[in-house]
Amino acid sequence: PNTERPITITHGTNRLVTFEELVPGVRKALAAGPPPPGRTPPLWDGQAGPRIADVIRRWKGTE
Numbered sequence: 070p071n072t073e074r075p076i077t078i079t080h081g082t083n084r085l086v087t088f089e090e091l092v093p094g095v096r097k098a099l100a101a102g103p104p105p106p107g108r109t110p111p112l113w114d115g116q117a118g119p120r121i122a123d124v125i126r127r128w129k130g131t132e
Contacts, residue, residue: 082107 077083086094
C-alpha cells in the first residue's frame with residue numbers, strides 16, 4: 070500500500086481534493102498565504118536506503 074500520500078495529508082503537508090474542488094482549493098490556498106510548517110514524519114530522514122540494506126544483510130545472514 071502507498072503510505073507516502075496518506076501520511077503527508079495527516080501531517081499537513083498535502084491536501085486531497087476532488088476535481089471539482091481543485092481550482093477553488095488552489096485559489097483559497099494562495100489567498101491564505103504561506104501554509105504553516107508541516108511535521109516531518111518519523112523516519113523521513115533520507116536514510117531509508119541504508120536501513121533497507123541493513124535489513125537485507127541481516128535477513129541473508131551477511132552482517
